[in-house]
Amino acid sequence: MAATARVAELIRQLREHDAALHELATRHLPPATLPSDLTLRQLQVLVVVRGRPGITGQELSESLHVSTPTISGLVERLVGKDLLTRHTDTTDRRRILLSLTEEAAAMLLEMESLGERVREQVISRLSVEELSSLVAVTGRLREVAEELAQEQELAQEQAKEQEQARA
Known part of the structure; x- marks a missing residue:
């Protein structure tokens, strides 16, 4: 039980540090050139x-x-803002494929480059040992995230199979 409490406390501290880092970085970022009517979900x-x-x-x-009707509405608005394009799949004309416009790709790149510059300033002040530790920990986080994604995909496939078996 003590180990569980320690893990919970460490996670709380990690969230606190993450929130503080985000707030500090946001303070130093110049305004991004986002369309004012772009929502977080659209992003x-x-x-x-x-x-x-x-x-x-x-x-x-x-x-x-999210539901397919919700996505349809989001896609429709993003197409209207010239941020997404729809193309018919050449191998299956029933399928509609989505792609970014050049404007959307440039906007995302600009947003990321602003954040990357701030991140680079912070990271450049870490020692080699600290950077090595950070690389190891973020590598492990990526592994766990990939495992979780695979588990979710497997669970979705199993749910679909069970649904098809019932039908």
């Missing part, structure tokens, strides 16, 4: 589509854990 859609060009609305819906 998430753009980031996912950038990572998976040619994704379908259904795949996007599953990736963001």
Whole structure:
């Protein structure tokens, strides 16, 4: 039980440090050139589509854990803002594939480069030993995140199989 309490306390401290780092970094970032009417969910859609060009609305819906009608509305608004394009799949004309426009790609790149500059300033002050530790820990975080993603995909596949077996 003591180990569980220690883990909970360490997670709390990590969240506190993360929030403080975010707040400090945000204070020093110049304003990003985002369209004023872009929502956080729309930004998430753009980031996912950038990572998976040619994704379908259904795949996007599953990736963001929102309903297909919700994704349809988000996509419609982003197409209207000239941030997303829709293309018919040449191998299956029923499928509509999504891609970023050049404007959206440039906007995301600009946002990331601002954050990267602040991050670079902070990280450059760490020692070699601290950087090595940070690389090891972030590498492990990535491994755990990949494991969780695989587990979620497996659970979704199993749920679909069970649903199909019942039908």
